[in-house]
Amino acid sequence: MNRTLTLSRAVAVASLSLIGLGGCGDYLKVTNPTVIDVDATDPVADAGLLASSSVQNFAQAYGWLIMYSGWFTGESDVAETFPTRNEFGRRAVDPTNGSHRDEVWFPLSQAMASGYLVLDLTLPTPTANIAYVRAHHSVAWSYLFMAEQFCEGTVRSGPRLNTAAMLDSAVAHFSDVVTQGNAVNSTESRNLANAALVGRARAKLQAGNKAGATADAALVPAAFNFNVAYFDDLSNRTRVGNRIWQFIADRGSNAVPPAYRITDPRLPWRLAPSNLLPQDANYQVDRGVPYAIQNKYTAYSSPIRLASKLEADYIAAEAGGTSTMLALIQARRAANSLPPYGGPTTDGAVLAEFEDQRGYEFYLEGKRLGDLRRNGAAVLNVPVPSSTYWKPGFSPVGNQTCYPLPQAEIDNNPNL
Numbered sequence: 001m002n003r004t005l006t007l008s009r010a011v012a013v014a015s016l017s018l019i020g021l022g023g024c025g026d027y028l029k030v031t032n033p034t035v036i037d038v039d040a041t042d043p044v045a046d047a048g049l050l051a052s053s054s055v056q057n058f059a060q061a062y063g064w065l066i067m068y069s070g071w072f073t074g075e076s077d078v079a080e081t082f083p084t085r086n087e088f089g090r091r092a093v094d095p096t097n098g099s100h101r102d103e104v105w106f107p108l109s110q111a112m113a114s115g116y117l118v119l120d121l122t123l124p125t126p127t128a129n130i131a132y133v134r135a136h137h138s139v140a141w142s143y144l145f146m147a148e149q150f151c152e153g154t155v156r157s158g159p160r161l162n163t164a165a166m167l168d169s170a171v172a173h174f175s176d177v178v179t180q181g182n183a184v185n186s187t188e189s190r191n192l193a194n195a196a197l198v199g200r201a202r203a204k205l206q207a208g209n210k211a212g213a214t215a216d217a218a219l220v221p222a223a224f225n226f227n228v229a230y231f232d233d234l235s236n237r238t239r240v241g242n243r244i245w246q247f248i249a250d251r252g253s254n255a256v257p258p259a260y261r262i263t264d265p266r267l268p269w270r271l272a273p274s275n276l277l278p279q280d281a282n283y284q285v286d287r288g289v290p291y292a293i294q295n296k297y298t299a300y301s302s303p304i305r306l307a308s309k310l311e312a313d314y315i316a317a318e319a320g321g322t323s324t325m326l327a328l329i330q331a332r333r334a335a336n337s338l339p340p341y342g343g344p345t346t347d348g349a350v351l352a353e354f355e356d357q358r359g360y361e362f363y364l365e366g367k368r369l370g371d372l373r374r375n376g377a378a379v380l381n382v383p384v385p386s387s388t389y390w391k392p393g394f395s396p397v398g399n400q401t402c403y404p405l406p407q408a409e410i411d412n413n414p415n416l
Helices: 009-013 047-074 083-089 099-121 130-149 161-182 186-205 210-219 243-249 285-286 309-320 322-335 347-361 368-378 407-412
Strands: 001-007 224-230 268-269 292-294 304-308
Touching: 047 083, 047 099, 047 243, 047 309, 047 368, 083 099, 099 130, 099 407, 130 161, 130 186, 130 368, 161 186, 186 210, 186 224, 186 304, 186 309, 186 368, 210 309, 243 292, 292 322, 292 407, 304 309, 309 322, 309 347, 322 347, 347 368
Parallel strands: 001 224
Antiparallel strands: 224 304, 268 292
16 A cells, blocks of 8 residues: 655645735736745635645655765765765764755754644634645654754744654644544545554654554554655756755765665665766775665655554564564564574664664665664664764764754744
8 A cells, every 4th residue: 555645746846935026017027937926825725735835845854854864873874075964974963064954954944834834724624624634744744853853943933842842742743634634534634644643653652652652553554655755857856856866866975884785675775877976086985885876766756655554563563572573573584585583582682683674674764863862772883973984084973863953043043
């Protein structure tokens, strides 16, 4: 049961910025089809379009979040020279880092704010309106990623939020998606509701509510799979394209680290062809291996999984403890034609093997940083604090397990 979150191409391409246009002579007037004139906008009438825009804002943020957290957790090598991006590879992100501000924090905040723009409206049938369902979806997933990846957060220039508060907000909005999505009872809304069950289970597990996580995971339908759709539009690839592929095809920023160059069907990779080169020309010399690229996303239009029954199974197994984790390990190894796990069966050893299998299943899907914060040293192949960064000319690896708030947010937020 594969479900892909899709938007109309017009909505996906549009930036949907609300602006006021000054008057001028008719001979100078030009219509820009990608911008909405605030004076011509009726928020209630256009709520569906605004809600779809919030969904697309989250889709854009999702790609950035996967790419940067992949560098941070060792899923990818930073195959480029930008110091701001190498800070993520070194787990030493400075609050003044411009890439952090513009490519991680801002897209996530924009997704959150545009969802709230819809939720602040008074719309017809408020308990069963697809615009509200879409907006709650954008806000819920944004809260979850903020909680997993940032040490603290803030929403719409509000006060500081700790991880527990952000997870609570994620759970609340996921609950609204479930309730209202089932009330609307369309194919789209039911899929959003089922994806929200996975998200809510994930948030509860992150918060330590294992019983709640198990209960939600059990409600996810068998074989459920929910993807975020991306498009190959030459003029809007940064807005609508698959970010991981874009930063291989257009820039050469992502490389597969040595630890992930293994034979496992869940970790597709290949040596890069001659027309795809790393932005950092010294990559092969510095890393000691040829430049290799992931083969999971192979086009600007490749979808990215957001939620699935498989993830629900992993959530329930982790919540259940060592024996349930070991059972899923063996089942998933068999499903992927791998020999059974034969290592130690202590709690720590099984958790480490479980996190390995989980990491392979959800490679480059933005889940690993949450795993690191939840299970620490059991998540292997993460850059080691105080170790020498593999790329010369940079300081050693830091010890961050989450991102700081950008300094620009602190400076401009009246509540901080």
